[in-house]
Amino acid sequence: MGFRVLKAGMLTTVQDLGRNGYQSQGFSVGGALDVRSFNIANMLVDNPENEAVLEITLIGPELEFTADTIIAITGGDFSPRLNGEPIAMYSAVYVRKGDILKFGSARTGTRCYMAFSGYLQIPMVMGSRCTSLKSKIGGFKGRKLEAGDYIGERIKRRYLPFFLSRKLPPPDYNNDNGVLRVVMGPQDGLISKQGIETFLHSEYTVTGEFDRMGCRLDGPIIAPKKTSDIISDGIALGAIQVPSAGKPIILLADRQTTGGYAKIANLISVDIPRLVQKKTGQKIRFEAVTMQEAQRLYLQEVKELERMRKEIHTPCKEVLDCRQVAKRLERLYADAETQRFF
Amino acid sequence: MKDYQILIEGDSSILIVFGDTISTEINQRITSTVQLIRAQRIEGIVDMIPAFVSLLINYNPLVISYDALRKRLEKILQMETKASETVKRVFEIPVCYGGEYGPDLKNIAAHAGLSEQEVVKIHTSCDYLIYMLGFLPGFCYLGGLDERIHTPRLETPRLKIPAGSVGIGGKQTGIYPMDSPGGWQLMGKTPVKTYDPQRDPAILVQAGEYIRFVEIDEAEFQRISELAEKNEYQVTIREGGA
Structure with missing residues (x-):
């Protein structure tokens, strides 16, 4: 359950909303640099607000999934490809055991975020799962990811409500x-x-x-x-x-x-x-x-995120359209493997 | 009369400034303010950073408004704190001086025109107030270093100073809590782990407390090292009135 790192990329770390309460002892807060993209990634896979994700910097990693899971990628566009095919960002994506996800270098932006519906198997250290590179604590062994690392998931979750609605328009960093x-x-x-x-x-x-x-x-x-x-x-x-x-x-x-x-x-x-x-x-x-x-x-931003949450929890056209649903069901039944969708 | 000034630092922090000179009185004022704020458990305060003459408070404006927080802080700042309430806590930190533990002790002695033994005697003869922690987890800014052993930093900083090293940089003395680059003149090393991420609490001391260095020999260093490795060493703490 989880993924193996085939190539690490430039700086791939586990991050959440940071480690608060210890600054008086000299500990940096840390956490995702781009909190907005971080929040949206977790929201797309129905995660709790402060769930740990991967923060990917400038040159992305190559990962192999060791079990089926659902992911969402937000932030800068690193041209993510699943088994060679481009996949949508700002969308919940079902990935299967053995799939290989390869990121390129940042086409737009500089950091992207990848959330997992199965919650990353990362221990809490002083109230957070974020990696502190300087203190060498938190995240995956207190360091950035390297080739050969394996991170599991804490739960199995291969079904998300309103799966087809779970997509949002990506930001336009060039504008x-x-x-x-x-x-x-x-x-x-x-x-x-x-x-x-x-x-x-x-x-x-x-x-x-x-x-x-x-x-x-x-x-x-x-x-x-x-x-x-x-x-x-x-x-x-x-x-x-x-x-x-x-x-x-x-x-x-x-x-x-x-x-x-x-x-x-x-x-x-x-x-x-x-x-x-x-x-x-x-x-x-x-x-x-x-x-x-x-x-x-700031309050407006919180409301905007709330609006997005509602949007992805509303049945979309594909869900409401009988023919679309019939087609999807047909596809699901045609593939014996797809039992796990339910 | 107000002895403080409340400033805005962005949309989620308040900076309280108590003066513009470093003194033990101001430091005690900050320490007691932090304790009072902690005791009130104000919802919305996310973290606090006490420093030499100021206190930074991070808050969540969605939980507590700036005006409401400011009002509560003003109330706390106007409370009288009795000096007798603050108990002086002194942590005795064992240090093995000179030799491979303190390769720059001879520089410090030469700069001061004293013998190495005299430098050690001066360094171990007073309680150093922890004004604040910062820079690295557990790094203490200590006040009170005897002027006779003030020593300029190394011209070329070392790339790696081992955790536990005790040194002098200009007017300051302190302990490196973890391996780090740095330019201080190293006079000795403590076997005590002032920062241990596996321990709870990870940091031994806090601002407002004191450190006293105690000279130990190499055999004692080894003995304490082994105990510290097993997490069985207890630092001696002296408590008493200021």
Whole structure:
């Protein structure tokens, strides 16, 4: 039950919503970088909200399934192929024992997520199944996946309600306008007026120094009033640090818990998934919004996910159309193997 | 008069800043604030990061609104805490100094113009306050290192410093909780696992507590190492008034 890793890809890790409650001891929160894609992947296979998935980075892995299961792939498009045939993303897909799933490199976006209806066989460590690469804990043996690894599933689940309805439109990463919203502060007071202007009115480029800890940007230098060094303090997800060199760094899931550079602003929660799907060389800009506006957008996002959940729990045209159903049943009966569908 | 400032850090965090200088008083204020907040079990608080002069609180705005949280925090911040309530806890960390355990002890001694034994004596003669944890799981920022043994970091950092190494970096001293690159001058090593992911709790100490280094010889190092490996070593903890 589960899958074997034939090729590991560049950085494939087990992630969930992260390990909270231990930052005061120096443990990073971790968890999926693109929480939106993470949520949708789990939703498509009817998983609980915080179920562990695979996070796949830039170059995807090759996996062999050792039992039938249902998967869903979301996020960046890595041209997934099942036994050589392209398969739909943002859709529940039934895979069989022996099937080989091969990902290419990221055509759009930079990270994709793969959820399993059978719940990955990964032990809980300090309240989470996410991999912490730095602390070497959680996930699969505290590390990224390597060829030869095997991960099982905790339950057998080969039937999902409204199976045919379980698909959603994929996002269009190429159409993203690149304007990321921020809440200013808490240490914008240490930055010169000119520096704030520069930050809000310049274009910044996503550099190759972009990992699970953070994303370094290139662009006009943001000058502090005197110094951007502060007495080290805690760092929130999406904090934008300005080190003395003046090039901003956006801190992400695996960020260090504390840091000593002024934080000019903080990316709003709903725009973090957009940033983490940007490729090296892509341009972004910042726009300031109020904290209240950021929270309103966050609530709106939660409602939008709820709407998606309803959509995939509604009988679709294929289900309601008698001829379609008859055809499907015919196909199912024709294949003796398909007993397991019921 | 308010001795704190409440700042916004994004849409899911609040930063409380208590001042702009590192002091034991501010650190105690932060430690007691954390305890008061924990005791109230405020629904919606996801995590807290106490630091030198500030406390970052992560919250879920869908569970508690910013205004409601701020109000509750203000109330807590205005509570009086009696100094007598805080008991000083000192963890005695055994350290084998010099030789292969502390390859830079001679550098530290040379820089200070003291003998190696004098450096060790100074290092083991005071209780170091744990101001905060960060950088790595279990890494303690300690205050109180004697000025005489302040030593600049190595010009070229080591790629791998073994877990348990005790060193000096500038004005700070501390223990590497896990293998890590680093530029501190290594003066010794402790056989105690300050971070053990298999143990509960994984981290021995927390901010607001103290560490005292105690010199041990190689034989004792071996003996404690074996016990620590079996998870049978208990660190001595002294408790008493501040």
